[in-house]
Amino acid sequence: MDLGSSLSIATSGLNAIEYELSVTSQNVSNSGTTGYVSATANVSSAVAAGQGTGIKIDATTLNISPTLQKALYSQNAQVASLTTTSNSLAAVSALQGSTSADSGSTDTLSDLLGNVQSALTSLTSEPTDSTSQSTVIADAQSLTSTINTLSSTYTTQRQTAEDSVVSTVSSINSDLTTIGSLSKQIMTLKAAGADTSALENQRLGIMSDLSSDVSVTFSETSSGDMVVRTADGTELPTRPDQIGQSDTGVTLPSTTWPLSTSDSTVTADSYYAAGDSNSSIAGITLNGQDITSHLTGGTLGANITLRDTTYPQMQAQLDSFSSTLMTRFSNAGLSLFTNGSSTAQGTSTTEETPNGIVGLSAALSVNSTYVDTPSLLTTDSSGSTGSITAITDVLGTAFGTSSADVSGSLAAPSDNLGPTGNLSTGYSGSQGLVALATALTSNQASTISNASDNLTSATAVQTTLQTSVSNVSGVNVDDEMSKVVALQNAYTANAKVVTAVQSMFTALLDAIN
Known part of the structure; x- marks a missing residue:
């Protein structure tokens, strides 16, 4: 082996060390970057014609466990979903009070209804007392006011969820198409044999963000492309060419492709149903096909559930209670509660008030006749005052629990x-x-409590997974600094070889001259 070969080998060593040092430097500088995956600089011995020719720089690899990474993405989606749900339901929780016997609460529906019952009972003892009469009206108004507020809160939170669905779709589009753009660059570099680790790391960071918006999985092709799918396997394209379309039709990244939806104004009778032309809430489409039901988990999945299931059921429960309150009081001979209009209240369970009970809880009010003249509470049909017949009937049947009082109509x-x-x-x-x-209160409180409890458990699992992923993919600064010292020593040694060879070349040239 001649001096030229020795110099070439030593120089390749310096180049390799510079490469390894740059990778180590990148790791250290990103040690605090969320989602960053540490990289490993790979070198191997170069051999030509059976002779060592120095060091060859190989492709940089990322320290990643696909299994752990996918598990973390899945958990990210679950935690984001439960966080969104819990935060939204907090608005309802603040109004519901507590059904716990030792809570001291006086704000639940049963508490407020009990106040009306107690005021009516007191009125039977003093049927002509104006204060007792006014107390009944005031307690009834407190009850209807709370019912109105709850109904308004359901609608407000549904609208917030709907608005979040629209904004999250834009965010998902941005993440998907950014992944697609990065993948295109990665495939080009891979085909040319160039290093793609930095771009791959950036792509994983975007994928981590996406996993909080919706439950997704990913796979990589041999060419370096990334394929993203929902939890049920529905593919979410990151570029038009992934679904056989031309990339020229979309400028990447994009907030409007591949998913589409539109703003909707939510009311008590609004609903979403795939394929239903009467559906007043827009679905989420991909290439013209409604895929709303495939988009689960994460912030998006949670808001879809809140909008289409959780709050509609709460609204239905409150509408049912409001209808029953009106019906049982009227049946007992005291139409204390009305739908706030001159139109008689219908009994359809699917039509909007006044034809049906949908949205009744938002319109429920105390009959203005009694509000204007509270003494009518104890005035009989003949005009005689001080009558407690209607009050007694209400206490006995409207508040009754026998089969005759709670069955049939x-x-x-x-x-x-x-x-x-x-x-x-x-x-x-x-x-x-x-x-x-x-x-009603217990059922809704259970929904709220389950979301909170499940969030606590899911967050604990997420923390465990984050630790496991960090152990594999995170940057250990102490280890990286140890590498720096070793590389520094190796660089010094290789530099000495280069210096020695140069000295020998100089001596050779001097001898010739």
Whole structure:
């Protein structure tokens, strides 16, 4: 082996060390970057014609466990979903009060209804007392006001969820098409044998963001492309060419492709149903096909569920209770509660008030006749004052719990609820008014509590997974600094070889001259 070969080998060593040092430097500088995957500089011995020719720089690899990474993405989606749900339901929780016996709460529906019952009971003892009469009206108004507020909150939170669906679709589009753009660059570089680790790391970071918006999985092709799918396997294209279309039709990245949806104004009778031309809430489409049901998990999946399932059921429960409150009081001879209009209240469980009970809870009010003249509460049909017949009937039957008082037309609607008739209360309608109010609050409180409890558990699992992923993919600064010292020593040694060879060349040239 001649001096030229020795110099070439030493020089290749310096080049390799510079490469390894640059990778190490990149790791250290990104040690605090969320989602960054540490890289490993790979070198191997170069051999030509059976002789060593120095060091060959190989492709940089990322320290990643696909299995752990996919598990973390899945958990990210679950935590984001539960966080969105829990935060949204907090608005309802603040209004619901507590059904716990030791909570001291006086704000639940059953508490407020109990106040009306107590005021009516007191009125039977002093039927002509104006203060007692006014107390009944005031307590009834407190009850209807709380019902109105709850209904308004459901609608407001549904609208917030709908608005979030639209904005999240734009965010998902941006992430998908950014992944597609990066993949295109990666494939080009891979084909040329160039290093793609930095771009791959950037792509993984975008994928991590995407996993919080919707539940997704990914796979990589041999060419370096990334294929993204929903939890049920529906492919979400990152570039038009992935679905056989021309890339020239879309400028990447894009917030409007590949998914499409539109803004909707949500009311009590609004609903989403795939393929239903009467659906007032727009679905999410991909290449003209509605894929809303395939988009689960993450912020998007949570808001779809809140908008289409959680709040519609709560609304249906409250509408059912409002209808039953009106019906049982009227049946007892005291039409204390009305739908706020001059039109008689219909009983359809799928039509909007006043034809049906959908949205009734937002319109429920205390009959203005009694509000204007509270003494009519104890005035009989002949005009005689001080009558407690109607009050006694209300206390005995409207608040009754016997089969005759809670069954048949007096039972609270519990099935075939909502504008599409696909909702149910989740509890029996053959209960007394107070029991119905408690069942409603308990059912909704359980939904709220489950979201909070599940979030705590899911976050703990996420933390464990993050630790496991970090152990494989994270940057250990101490290890990286140890590499720096070793590379520094190797660089010094290789530099000395180069210096020695140069000295020998100089001596040779001097001897010749």
